[in-house]
Structure formats: C-alpha cells, structure tokens
Amino acid sequence: MADCRGHVFTKKTFHLPAYCHNCTNLLWGVVTQGNFCTVCNYIAHESCLKKPGISPCHSLAASLIKNPVSHCWSEPARIRNQRCCNVCRKRIDGRTFSVTCEICHYYTHVDCIPSAVADCKETATYHPGKLLTSVHHEHHWREGNLRPGAVCYACAKPCWTTDCLAGFRCEWCGITAHATCRTQIPYECDFGILGPIYLPPHAVSIPRTEVPMESIIGVQVRRKDKQTPRSISIEFSSGESKTKDAEDEEMYEVEKTKEDKNEELVKVYDGDASYLKHTSFTVKVPKAVKTETLISTILQSLNISQSAENFYLTDAYGLNEPILEDPNPINNVTRLGGKKPAVFLRLKQDSHGGLVRVYPGRLQTDIPFCVVSVDRQTTAKDLIVESLARFGFTSHNSTDYRLSQVLLEHGVTERVLDFDEKPLDIIKNIGQESLRQMELMRFYLQLKQDPHGPNIALFVGNLPTGLSQRTYENILMTFLGEECRFLTIGPIYYEYGSLVIMYNETDVAVNAMYLLRSSEYEHKHLLVMLLPNIDPVMVPADTQPLLVFVNVKSGGCQGLSLISSFRKLLNPYQVFDLGNGGPLPGLYVFRHIRDYKILVCGGDGTIGWVLQCLDNVGQDSECSSPPCAIVPLGTGNDLARVLKWGAGYNGSDEPIHLLEDVIEAEKIRLDRWTVVIHHEDGADGRPIHVPNSVGKLIF
Ligand SMILES: [Zn+2]
Ligand SMILES: [Zn+2]
Ligand SMILES: [Zn+2]
Ligand SMILES: [Zn+2]
Ligand SMILES: [Zn+2]
Ligand SMILES: [Zn+2]
The missing domain is CATH 3.10.20 (Ubiquitin-like (UB roll))
Known part of the structure; x- marks a missing residue:
C-alpha cells in the first residue's frame, strides 16, 4: 500500500467491530475490511484514503509543526473516560496511567508521552511593531474526543464518536468538523462564541525563558510531589518500555509459529539512547x-x-x-x-556534509523552512547568514539574530548556539544517540531581542504587611545579592505584603525568581511569579477580555475542575488560581486594559477578597471598576443567592455555559459595599438592602 500522510498502511482483517478514523463509520464486511497503519494504528476505509483531510501519522505530524509548543501535562491518573489517546489512537480505559494537557484537549497514555506531538496552543504570540489589522489568527485543530452531540461546522451532520479518535475541534473557537469537511473551512478563526471575552494570544507576551509553562501559570502548586511532569514521563516511559520489550518478545514467540518461513522479524535500535532506554521497534x-x-x-x-x-x-x-x-x-x-x-x-560518519532545516519561527515570512547544506567548516554564524538570505532578509544584520537548536523529545527543549559552533557536529552527535531525534531536531532563526521586550516583571508575595519600601528592598536584597539586584520596585501593595520588581535581563530575572522561590521570610515561603505582559493596543475594541479568578480550595474538587476547564477554553494567561498569589497578579497584568470583566469562582469570602483588592489597585488601572460575575463554590454563598446565581455551582453545568452566561449577562448596578459589609459582619439571616433589580453582574 502506498504511503499516505506518513502512514504505513496494510490491509487488515478486524475480528471486532472497527471504525474508520476519517469518516467515523463502521468498516463493513468480514475479511480485510480496511486499512491499518502499523505505526500509529490509524484505521480507514479504502475509499476514505482517497479523500482529503486524512490526519498525518503522528511521526510526520511532529515535523509539520511550525512553532513547537510543549503540552502542560496533568498528574498521571487512571482515568476511565471514553476518550482516545492522541498518540496511539487507542482507548484510554483506566487500566494504565494517562494524562491530559492542562491547557488544550490533548489526551494520552503516560507510555505514549515520548511520542506526543508538541503542538499545544500558542498562547503568547505578541510581536512588536505588528499591527492589530495585520494579525491573522488561524484555527488550531485537535483530533478526536469531541463532546457527544457535536455537529460538523461544514455539513451540519454529527461528527463525534467515542468509538475511535476521529473528528476535529478547534482549540480556540470550539467549532467541530469531519476530517474531510475540515479542509473546506476557511483558515481564519475568530474565537467563536467566546470571542467577546477572549484574551487574544497576539496581545500577550511572556519573556523567552526555560521556565516551564506549568510553572508560569501555576499548575504545579497543587502537585503533591515536587517532580516536574517531564521527569515523571521519563520515569514512566523507561519503566514501561522495558515491559514493552518483554511483550515484544512474547509476541515474537506467538508470531514466530505463524510466521512465513521466508520472513524474519528484526528488532531495530535507532541509536545509543534507544538501546539504553530499551525503546526498539x-x-x-x-x-x-x-x-x-x-x-x-x-x-x-x-x-x-x-x-x-x-x-x-x-x-x-x-x-x-x-x-x-x-x-x-x-x-x-x-x-x-x-x-x-x-x-x-x-x-555514516565519514560524510563531509549534510542538509539541515532552518525554521523562521515567528519571523515574518511565508517560507515555512529552508534546507541548507552544511559541511565541517560551516559555523552557526554562516548558517544564520545563509538562512537570512533564503528567507529574504538580505539587508538584515546577522549579528541581530541567533540560531537555536530545538529538540522535540519529552516536550520541547531549546538551546542557543554559539556563533562558532558547527551545526554538522551537532547533527552527528544527536544521530549517534537517536536518528529519530536527529530527524525531528530543527534549527530556529530568531531575533536576539526578545519580542517581550526588556521589562521583565516578577510578582513577590507572602512578605509581612505594612513595612516601608526601604525595608521591603532590604529583605529582598538579602536573598538576591548584588548579582540579582532588581532594576525598579513597585507597585508595592503594603496591605498585602506583595510587590512587583522589574528586571531588564531575562537570565537575571529567572535566577532571581528561583532564588526567591526557595527563600523563606519569617517562616513563610515567598511566593514568586513571572508575569506575562499584555499590550492593550492589540486587544480589539469590541473585546472585553475576561479575567478569571478561581479559588481552587473552594467547593471540594469543583474549583480544580473549573480552573482546568477555563484554561482549556480561554487563554491560560487570563485564568488565575487565587491560591497562587491571590487576586493581585491578575489585576496587575490586566491593569492597562481599558475595558475588561472579572469572573470570580469561590465562596463569599473569595468575592469580598477580589473586590477589596480591586479597590486597592483601582487608581493604577485603566479600568477602575470592571463588572464582576460570580460562580459560587462551596457553602458560603449568601451573596450569590441574593444575586440569583442559585445555591452554588455543583459541577453539572458545562463550564462553557458559565462563560456564555457571562457574555450574555445583564449589567446591573449593585452597591458592592452593602454586600461586603454584610459578609464581614457575619450577620446571617438579617435582611440586607439590595436594589430592586438584581442580576448576575455587579459593578
Ligand atoms: Zn500512521
Ligand atoms: Zn471512512
Ligand atoms: Zn496511547
Ligand atoms: Zn496542550
Ligand atoms: Zn477556531
Ligand atoms: Zn462534515
């Protein structure tokens, strides 16, 4: 069978009902009902293979991504959830550990993580000098696991199934489609029904650092152990791979008896690393x-x-x-x-040269990548000069650029090359370890200057309240030392013992972040966050981005499941965990946005807390009194009851509907102070005065 999108198809007889991953329908007949990919387990009707829209085999998919973005894995768990693995396409049935991405809809077995395609949502794509009118935001398609009842955007027929990994959903706007129908849908994405409250990625920048995403948005705070997902995946995968090898041996014994006398099964290692990790095929x-x-x-x-x-x-x-x-x-x-x-x-190591692929990353060019031949003498600097010419940046100065090497194993790792390093040596060394990794390794051309710009803000919390600026500075400097001295300090939130410090060098800021995170003052661990920046000019005039606060400690597991849903549905940079620094980091990040809304998920105490902080930062913000909506969690929900949001969120309402309600909600003025004072008095049962028209939103 000829190659199709990188798949290696063979005709197969299925003894159990099998479904086509392209059209979702059953494969009919008794023998050789369809085609089966021996690499990724894709199954398709013969006739469907001729249709457009067949998703690429996962190994080809990796090389098709323009800007690789690591997923942000949840804690491994045995989940029985009717979902299919985005790598091996098999059912996630609770017999083995699996994970989901915290910010997109990628599901995978823990065993399959090493082959996961690093195509998470690009959530911060700000580019200085780019005009809002020239931004073209495209759908980000994710295959499979569509919600029951999903219909195709193009043909209006159902496109969901729980029988196999099939159908597509846009990670941004949520539209769904059949694999083939998807090819007729225009590229441009407007964030769909959530458009009015979406924080667009092109307005957000985050400093270019090695700090993992989960650490920036605060996913790690609820991990019981201190391990990063990366190390978990390595441990699990190497352990499981050994058993995989053992299974292979068993299968070999069985297959050997059936095997054609003239055929041989050969075990292949693609380099030293796969031999050490027992990952053969x-x-x-x-x-x-x-x-x-x-x-x-x-x-x-x-x-x-x-x-x-x-x-x-x-x-x-x-x-x-x-x-x-x-x-x-x-x-x-x-x-x-x-x-x-x-x-x-x-x-072959005696070769005098080779070909390397250089990707332009976020540089403004329509050329997806260029292939440059290198020899033993070629340096990284030569490669930069050559790639600039290929991408049409002939007048640019090569010293303004840098070349980095990106590996796609266990997520995305990046290393910037020195000007005199030899790309050919790098390729050969990786090839010795793993030819597959060598094939997936890419060079990226980047501007030396970070699109984020030189202002790097760290939020520091858990300091004592009500000290003087000088005292706060002195406390921080005892931890930081001269080498990590900050450039400026402020604003300082004296009532909360929190403040923001600024750096102009990323390396120093990151060192400072780790130094402070490992520090304690008066027996309290300092809380430190690297903050994203939002350029308000890049937020469309008809958009009121929603700033979401979730108190994950409220309402049992509801808070956790809500924050996870909101991170997937919205831009994770607009969703803040109140357990990680309270409301101030979010309010600070949104301070330049002229018009935005707030959604608070938590008990009455939480809501009072957010409103109080809002008052404290109000004078520094462009939007001093954004409308607030409430999703009541837990038991203390007097305020929400008064506002007719019902007794509380019980987990049965789809999070997307909560967001739709926020968009639809009537804006009704309510005297906030009446409510806050009521709560602080703890005067339960006493009638409180509220205006006649009570709605879902308060000012
Ligand atoms: Zn395949
Ligand atoms: Zn089909
Ligand atoms: Zn899998
Ligand atoms: Zn993801
Ligand atoms: Zn879309
Ligand atoms: Zn369709």
Whole structure:
C-alpha cells in the first residue's frame, strides 16, 4: 500500500467491530475490511484514503509543526473516560496511567508521552511593531474526543464518536468538523462564541525563558510531589518500555509459529539512547533481504525521508557492533538465546556534509523552512547568514539574530548556539544517540531581542504587611545579592505584603525568581511569579477580555475542575488560581486594559477578597471598576443567592455555559459595599438592602 500522510498502511482483517478514523463509520464486511497503519494504528476505509483531510501519522505530524509548543501535562491518573489517546489512537480505559494537557484537549497514555506531538496552543504570540489589522489568527485543530452531540461546522451532520479518535475541534473557537469537511473551512478563526471575552494570544507576551509553562501559570502548586511532569514521563516511559520489550518478545514467540518461513522479524535500535532506554521497534522483512531494502524499510518506519545511502547497519548483539553487509545482512547476525536479531541503524560518519532545516519561527515570512547544506567548516554564524538570505532578509544584520537548536523529545527543549559552533557536529552527535531525534531536531532563526521586550516583571508575595519600601528592598536584597539586584520596585501593595520588581535581563530575572522561590521570610515561603505582559493596543475594541479568578480550595474538587476547564477554553494567561498569589497578579497584568470583566469562582469570602483588592489597585488601572460575575463554590454563598446565581455551582453545568452566561449577562448596578459589609459582619439571616433589580453582574 502506498504511503499516505506518513502512514504505513496494510490491509487488515478486524475480528471486532472497527471504525474508520476519517469518516467515523463502521468498516463493513468480514475479511480485510480496511486499512491499518502499523505505526500509529490509524484505521480507514479504502475509499476514505482517497479523500482529503486524512490526519498525518503522528511521526510526520511532529515535523509539520511550525512553532513547537510543549503540552502542560496533568498528574498521571487512571482515568476511565471514553476518550482516545492522541498518540496511539487507542482507548484510554483506566487500566494504565494517562494524562491530559492542562491547557488544550490533548489526551494520552503516560507510555505514549515520548511520542506526543508538541503542538499545544500558542498562547503568547505578541510581536512588536505588528499591527492589530495585520494579525491573522488561524484555527488550531485537535483530533478526536469531541463532546457527544457535536455537529460538523461544514455539513451540519454529527461528527463525534467515542468509538475511535476521529473528528476535529478547534482549540480556540470550539467549532467541530469531519476530517474531510475540515479542509473546506476557511483558515481564519475568530474565537467563536467566546470571542467577546477572549484574551487574544497576539496581545500577550511572556519573556523567552526555560521556565516551564506549568510553572508560569501555576499548575504545579497543587502537585503533591515536587517532580516536574517531564521527569515523571521519563520515569514512566523507561519503566514501561522495558515491559514493552518483554511483550515484544512474547509476541515474537506467538508470531514466530505463524510466521512465513521466508520472513524474519528484526528488532531495530535507532541509536545509543534507544538501546539504553530499551525503546526498539520491529520490522518484518524477507530473510534474503538486501541491506539497502532493509535500511529503506527501517527509515520508513522512523518516518525519516533521507536516502538510504547515508546509513549503515550493525549487529547490536555482536562484539564491537560489526557492520552488516550484503549479500545476506541478517543471516549472519548474533542471536542471543531465542531472541530475535537486533540491529542498529547508524548514520555514516565519514560524510563531509549534510542538509539541515532552518525554521523562521515567528519571523515574518511565508517560507515555512529552508534546507541548507552544511559541511565541517560551516559555523552557526554562516548558517544564520545563509538562512537570512533564503528567507529574504538580505539587508538584515546577522549579528541581530541567533540560531537555536530545538529538540522535540519529552516536550520541547531549546538551546542557543554559539556563533562558532558547527551545526554538522551537532547533527552527528544527536544521530549517534537517536536518528529519530536527529530527524525531528530543527534549527530556529530568531531575533536576539526578545519580542517581550526588556521589562521583565516578577510578582513577590507572602512578605509581612505594612513595612516601608526601604525595608521591603532590604529583605529582598538579602536573598538576591548584588548579582540579582532588581532594576525598579513597585507597585508595592503594603496591605498585602506583595510587590512587583522589574528586571531588564531575562537570565537575571529567572535566577532571581528561583532564588526567591526557595527563600523563606519569617517562616513563610515567598511566593514568586513571572508575569506575562499584555499590550492593550492589540486587544480589539469590541473585546472585553475576561479575567478569571478561581479559588481552587473552594467547593471540594469543583474549583480544580473549573480552573482546568477555563484554561482549556480561554487563554491560560487570563485564568488565575487565587491560591497562587491571590487576586493581585491578575489585576496587575490586566491593569492597562481599558475595558475588561472579572469572573470570580469561590465562596463569599473569595468575592469580598477580589473586590477589596480591586479597590486597592483601582487608581493604577485603566479600568477602575470592571463588572464582576460570580460562580459560587462551596457553602458560603449568601451573596450569590441574593444575586440569583442559585445555591452554588455543583459541577453539572458545562463550564462553557458559565462563560456564555457571562457574555450574555445583564449589567446591573449593585452597591458592592452593602454586600461586603454584610459578609464581614457575619450577620446571617438579617435582611440586607439590595436594589430592586438584581442580576448576575455587579459593578
Ligand atoms: Zn500512521
Ligand atoms: Zn471512512
Ligand atoms: Zn496511547
Ligand atoms: Zn496542550
Ligand atoms: Zn477556531
Ligand atoms: Zn462534515
């Protein structure tokens, strides 16, 4: 079967009902009902393979992303939720651990994390000098796991299923579509029904740092252990991979009996790293296979598009890895007691040059990437000059740019190259470890200057209240030392023991953040957040971004599940966990926006807290009294009851409907102080005075 979008299809007989991942319908017939991809388990009707919109095999998908963005994994859990894995496409059934992304709708088994495609939402894409009118925001399609009842935007017929990973949903606007219908939908996305309250990514910037997203938006605060998701995934995957290898062996025993006498199963390692981590894969080839054919078969399974000439095979179990050659490469391999033969695929090291791909990242060009040939002498600086010419930036000064190397294993890791580093050496070293990683490695051309600009703000909380500015400065400096001295301090929120300090160098700011996070003052851990910046000019005039505060400690698990839903539905930079610094960081970040709304999820105490902070920062903000909406959580919900929001959020209402209510809600003036004073008096049952017309929003 010919290649289709990177899949390796074979005709297959399914003994249980199987469904087409393109059209969601059942495969009919008794034998060889459809096509099956041996790499990603994609299943499709023969006729559907000819239609447009077949999603790419996951290994090809990785190389199609323009700007890789790591997902922000939840804690691994055994979830039984009728969902399918976005990597292996199989059901997530609660028998093994799985995770979901905290900010998009990507679901995967923990075992599958190493192959997850780093295509999370790009939530902060501000580019200095770019005009709002020239911003083109596109749909971000996510495959599968559509909500029951979802209909296709193009053909209006149902496009959801729980039988397999099929159908698509835009991560921003939420429209859904069949795989094939999706190709007819225009690219431009307007954030759909949430448009009026969406914080557009092109208005947001975050300093270019190594600080993981989960640490910036505060997902990590509720983790019981101190591990980052990255290390969890490595532990799980290496452990599971061993058992995978063991399973392979069992399968081998079974298959061997059925196996064609003229065929051989060969275990393949794509480098030293896969050998150490026991992550091999198996190819089935004729016993008399020639070296070149075997290499081509392996390259196809790895989704590597290079010519077989650049590679050679070695005997993995042989002493000093002897090279395997024609006429019978696999007849002569070492076989360890009943195990199938194992080979290494290696890159020829004697080659004098190679091709590298350079991506323009967020630079303003329509060229997706360029392929540049490099030799042993080529330096990173040469590559910058050459790529600038290819992207049409001939008049630009190469010293304003930098080249970084991006790896796509376990998320996205980036390293900036020195000007005199040799790209060819880098490629070869990675190739020795893993050819798959080498194929997925990319170089990025970036402006040296961070689009975020030089003002990096850190929010610091948990200091004693009511000290003088000088005293706060002295406290911070004892932790920071001269090397991490901040440039300016302020605003200072004396009543809350919180303040903002500014830096103009990212490295220093990040060091300061980690130093302060590990510090205690008067037995309290300091709370430190790296804050995003919002350019108010990039917020469309008809948009009132919603600033969401969730008290995750309210209402049992409701707070947690709500914040998780809001981060997926909205821009995570507009959703703040009150357990992480209270209302001040969010109010500070939104201070320049002329017109915005607030949604508070929590008990009465929470609402009073937010309103009080709003009063304190009001004079520094463009919008001094934004309308507030309330989602009552927990028991203390007098205020919400008065406002007819009902007794409380019980988890049954879809979070999207809560947001729709916020957009629809009538704005009715209510004397806030009446309510706040009532709460502080604790005068339960005493009638309070509220205006006649009570609605869902208060000023
Ligand atoms: Zn596939
Ligand atoms: Zn089909
Ligand atoms: Zn999976
Ligand atoms: Zn994600
Ligand atoms: Zn969209
Ligand atoms: Zn359709």
